[in-house]
Amino acid sequence: MSIAVNVLIGIIALLHLYFLWFEMFAWTTRGPKIFRSFPKELFEPTKALAANQGLYNGFLVAGLVWSFFIENPTWKFNISLFFLGCVAIAGIFGALTASKKIFFVQALPALIAIVLLHF
Numbered sequence: 001m002s003i004a005v006n007v008l009i010g011i012i013a014l015l016h017l018y019f020l021w022f023e024m025f026a027w028t029t030r031g032p033k034i035f036r037s038f039p040k041e042l043f044e045p046t047k048a049l050a051a052n053q054g055l056y057n058g059f060l061v062a063g064l065v066w067s068f069f070i071e072n073p074t075w076k077f078n079i080s081l082f083f084l085g086c087v088a089i090a091g092i093f094g095a096l097t098a099s100k101k102i103f104f105v106q107a108l109p110a111l112i113a114i115v116l117l118h119f
């Protein structure tokens with residue numbers, strides 16, 4: 001796998017590690033500063049929902065990081081493709097249901113990595 005793909009997978013994993021931290025541990029403190037249009041009084045009641053989302057982001061991180069330790073090229077390709085596909089689908093769904101910005105932050109890097117993975 002090329003260095004460019006590995007770097008992009010690493011960036012995507014770090015981004016989702018940030019999402020994990022933010023959603024699981026900083027939702028009520030940093031959330032109101034980031035999501036200004038979301039009513040402040042809803043951050044505390046939605047804390048468990050955000051933590052659940054953060055946990056799922058952690059699973060994506062685990063899969064992407066796992067791909068760095070796989071020596072068999074076929075398995076490395078398949079595992080990378082699977083987890084990048086999960087990130088892309090989550091980003092597309094988020095863009096359709098929450099904010100178009102999610103496509104550019106989450107889905108587009110994963111889609112670029114998927115394309116590069118095939119070269």
